[in-house]
Amino acid sequence: MNGDLLGRHRAVLPDWLALYYDEPLEITHGEGRHVWDAQGNRYLDFFGGILTTMTAHALPEVxxxxxxxxxxxxxxxxxxxxxxxxxxxxxxxxxxxxxxxxxxxxxxxxxxxxxxxxxxxxxxxxxxxxxxxxxxxxxxxxxxxxxxxxxxxxxxxxxxxxxxxxxxxxxxxxxxxxxxxxxxxxxxxxxxxxxxxxxxxxxxxxxxxxxxxxxxxxxxxxxxxxxxxxxxxxxxxxxxxxxxxxxxxxxxxxxxxxxxxxxxxxxxxxxxxxxxxxxxxxxxxxxxxxxxxxxxxxxxxxxxxxxxxxxxxxxxxxxxHDLQGNARRVGGLLIERLRAAAAHVPAVREVRGRGLMIGIELTKPGTDEADPAAASAVLEAARAGGLLIGKGGGHDTSALRVAPPLSLNVAEAEEGAAILEDALRSIQ
The missing domain is CATH 3.40.640.10 (Type I PLP-dependent aspartate aminotransferase-like (Major domain))
Known part of the structure; x- marks a missing residue:
């Protein structure tokens, strides 16, 4: 089904309208900090439609x-x-x-x-x-x-x-x-x-x-x-x-x-x-x-x-609900968890950010040369593990972007960090 939709997408939309993943994803619904694709797979969402689903998917009040x-x-x-x-x-x-x-x-x-x-x-x-x-x-x-x-x-x-x-x-x-x-x-x-x-x-x-x-x-x-x-x-x-x-x-x-x-x-x-x-x-x-x-x-x-x-x-x-305070507390835990994981991955040049706005820059080990292929590989591996993240950067798109909804809880932060750690290790 996704192949048919991808073909239709390519037939009527611009070539420069980029899609993530080797096999692009159709997201059909979401709840809280999770989304589901057309095949029924559930993902922890750490990108929120490019930092747009700020509080939660399907927030009842909204x-x-x-x-x-x-x-x-x-x-x-x-x-x-x-x-x-x-x-x-x-x-x-x-x-x-x-x-x-x-x-x-x-x-x-x-x-x-x-x-x-x-x-x-x-x-x-x-x-x-x-x-x-x-x-x-x-x-x-x-x-x-x-x-x-x-x-x-x-x-x-x-x-x-x-x-x-x-x-x-x-x-x-x-x-x-x-x-x-x-x-x-x-x-x-x-x-x-x-x-x-x-x-x-x-x-x-x-x-x-x-x-x-x-x-x-x-x-x-x-x-x-x-x-x-x-x-x-x-x-x-x-x-x-x-x-x-x-x-x-x-x-x-x-x-x-x-x-x-x-x-x-x-x-x-x-x-x-x-x-x-x-x-x-x-x-x-x-x-x-x-x-x-x-x-x-x-x-x-x-x-x-x-x-x-x-x-x-x-x-x-x-x-x-003081989601700013939650971003400070849970984001602080998440960035330290990611820094600890990245310390064992030579391709990680820097883990940076504030609150629930975290970047992980990847380079070819031992150099400052950007490695966009590594960033794409981590993106794919994270998806395979059940986590959606983004990427960006001014040096050939070699930074991973982590920006979950601001209602993220500690258990979800730990789950996402563990998936991302495995994804980072997979590129070594």
Whole structure:
């Protein structure tokens, strides 16, 4: 049956629409932290539809909210007052930490980042953008134009002039051998030098932890140090929280809070987990920035009633059950368990991450050379053992990505770690 579906997929969908696994998987249903395929096999899900099933599969509170809203009205567009949209916007504005915040809802993280770039370039009256090397911000024309990861950048054409800054990958590059203090100082000096050779930028867009790039991150405080330099020049800071938001990192509700010395960003973008599978994205910005557009704009599908109902129910569940605290506790246990397992596998260069956002970088033993074949082999072996994970990275996709739903319990973390340990050992 899967072969027939795969043939149909290939006949009507783009060649570049990648599928995991040598024998691609059709997921038919899920519950909690588990999913099932079309053959009835059960898997522990440590990727959550790319960090999107944030709380749990088939969470009763969310499915109930969606069902009840669908029985009333599904959609009306932003041309009419929308109570669920206002309710969720109020909650997100308060949680964002941004003063006098305004919220605009979109349908994806790509569209959220696209909107933030539109706002920044309009507000600052310039199209120069600073972005991080190894970054990923989406698949639209403008988002690709600020993506610093060659594997996800199919064109060099862009409406923006993008300058790439060093610092998002702690353990590679010219400053990798420095301690954290000197690393930050060197990156700030590099930024200052770059600014001296360019037109005044509109904004810096940065992921606090790079998602598609393999869950890499700088030392805490780097973006605060960048902010101090940028603020003097009026340059905005956009924090791309599409993957780091909503408490996934455990220690903080937003990724920017690890760099909070200089206060909140001017804008933050969000998506993925807030909808727990429903299509929600958005931008939070200070009112003066959000209101800078001087032409009409609407969103047909952004903030639709049914997605807002899902987002509200999901956010309430996350806060009421302290899933951020659970990510910190269970994620801390999981990362230490994976580090212990990886210590016996020469192909593992690094186990890194925070909370339930963990990356395992694989290289050819004894070198820093990426080994994407090993990453694919571990992905296959983990699936055979009953575990779904992801992969990514800026060096030929050689990092495994581990990001379970935030309700993961200790027993499931241990089970998944044991499967992953066996999968890592299988490539030796």
């Amino acid at each position: 499915t109930k909210a969606v069902t009840e809203q669908a029985e009333r009205i599904v959609h009306s567009s932003t041309l009419y007052l929308n109570r669920p949209m206002v309710d969720l916007a109020e909650r997100i504005a308060q949680l964002s930490g941004i003063p006098d915040a305004r919220v605009f809802f979109t349908t994806s993280g790509t569209e959220a980042n696209d909107t933030a770039l539109l706002l920044a370039t309009t507000y600052r009256r310039g199209n120069t953008i600073l972005a991080m090397r190894n970054s990923y911000h989406g698949r639209s024309f403008s988002a690709v134009g600020v993506t610093g990861n060659r594997g996800w950048s199919p064109t060099s054409l862009s409406p923006l002039q993008t300058l790439y800054v060093h610092g998002g990958v702690r353990t590679r590059g010219p400053f990798a051998g420095l301690d954290d203090y000197d690393y930050v100082a060197a990156c700030v000096d590099d930024l200052k030098d770059l600014l001296g050779h360019s037109r005044p930028p509109a904004a810096l867009i940065a992921e606090p932890i790079q998602g598609v790039g393999g869950f890499t991150s700088p030392p805490d405080g780097l973006y605060a140090a960048f902010r101090e330099v940028l603020h003097e020049r009026g340059v905005l800071w956009i924090s791309d929280e599409v993957q780091t938001g909503w408490g996934r990192t455990g220690e903080h509700f937003w990724g920017w809070q690890a760099h909070a010395r200089s206060g909140p960003p001017d804008m933050l973008t969000f998506a993925k987990g807030i909808g727990n599978g429903m299509s929600i994205g958005g931008v939070v910005a200070r009112a003066e920035i959000m209101n800078c557009l001087d032409a009409n704009s609407i969103s047909t599908f952004g903030g639709t009633q049914i997605t807002m109902a899902a987002g509200l129910a999901n956010l309430n569940y996350l806060l009421e």
